[in-house]
Amino acid sequence: MADSHAGHDHVWADDLTRNQELVLGTLAHATAPLSAYDILDRLRDEGLRAPLQVYRALDKLTERGLAHRLESLNAFVCCADAHCHGDGGSTAFAICDRCGKVEEFAEPAIDSKLRSWSKASGFVPARMTIEIRGLCKECSASRGP
């Protein structure tokens, strides 16, 4: 059994476990953020049965920057930007409240402002959450004048 992970169409890292690969693969194919339970439902056929199996995989994936948690949604997305893997930098997300689409972007100036505020205040930052909720270009176009 040389390759126990056969059948997958993409490899993100060489040392993911089976559950981690399944969860990341599910996120990668999704067009909108998925909750842990959404992911679980999509992986029942692969043998996953308990939330904890998903949460454990998500913990590792988010630690490594391969996936992100959207706090304002209690949901997860696949990382869209190879650059952000593992760096401590802040990533920002724009989340469409209508279609669910998420755009991931980095604004170094924002990161820098938050860090300078922290330094001035004596606060030692560990992680930053930056999320904008609203309507994406397409959804706002199909609604307003």
Place this chain on the structure above:
Amino acid sequence: MADSHAGHDHVWADDLTRNQELVLGTLAHATAPLSAYDILDRLRDEGLRAPLQVYRALDKLTERGLAHRLESLNAFVCCADAHCHGDGGSTAFAICDRCGKVEEFAEPAIDSKLRSWSKASGFVPARMTIEIRGLCKECSASRGP
């Protein structure tokens, strides 16, 4: 019965309902963010019995900017800054993971950066969430070298 809300030590607005006043008062006296269920527990003696009573009050209070929801904590704080009431501007929070203390601050430059990204992308922002998790000055001092 000219004053049905007698017995409270502070008035934030003249048109809060009893439940809204109770919830806001509880948040105002807390030294750390409270979950809706924390608030409920502290208001049992006042007659509150169901989560929805608290959630409904919190909805109104956050709409008006009198309280804030911390997304990364699923908890709530009293607004610390009279200026931010009701304006659409983004407020940022630094949350100490050790002692729970929350510092609320405004960085207009961040707000401005996020808005300019939105404009450039065609995204129409409705609300922004900016939260830093880490250690406050005191807690980092009592831990580090």
Place this chain on the structure above:
DNA sequence: GTCTAGACGTAATGTTATAACGTCTTGATC
């Protein structure tokens, strides 16, 4: 071979949030 660290599986439970219903008060209108 033995030990340990880490991933895993499972069951049970804890925590956060909302749906669905009917009632009550208030204020506008006729």
Place this chain on the structure above:
DNA sequence: GATCAAGACGTTATAACATTACGTCTAGAC
């Protein structure tokens, strides 16, 4: 003053999100 609509309220039930606790299995270090 009767009627009506809007909004806050109270209650029950349930949905959705997340973790604790426990035992097993495997791979690598020694």
